[in-house]
Amino acid sequence: METSLKIDSKTRRSSIFVKQRFTNRENYCLTLSGTIDLHNAKCKGKAYVRKKFFPSDLNPIVSRIDCGVYYDTETDDVIYKLRGRKSFDITRDGLTTLDLKGGVDFALTSSTPKMDGKVELSKTMFNFQPDQDLKMKIGFDAQTKRFYGQIRENNWSICTDFSRNTRWNFQYDL
16 A cells, blocks of 8 residues: 655645555556545545556557546546556657656536646656666646646655646655
């Protein structure tokens, strides 16, 4: 089980986050996650069941397609999700990539689907310091029309949206 401490500049609160993934050989994946707000002890939970499809050599159009259903206890809504991803290696070693991500969500409470898309450029540096890996990512979210960035080390990550108010969040893996 993954456990982490999160701090968010928007809510100005800290929370404990837990996540567990269950997978099988047929590429079905159940992800259960929850958050406990350390200010008021409010709990939120999410469940996501999906099937992962990986391309064959005959169909190299996408790197992966996910199809599944998602439930959030905060909104009490069931959402059907279809996601796709394509990665392009920028360098021969595969440590610098350009990722295209997109998807569509169908909520039971809404008559219109919600579409989103992202473009990300990422760089991974193994042994940046002794026993310390570093991954840097910069991207653009087509739905929010904002740039964002992330720096991730073995146990921590910081994310920002580069906006005028500069929203950020910090996560430390316990």
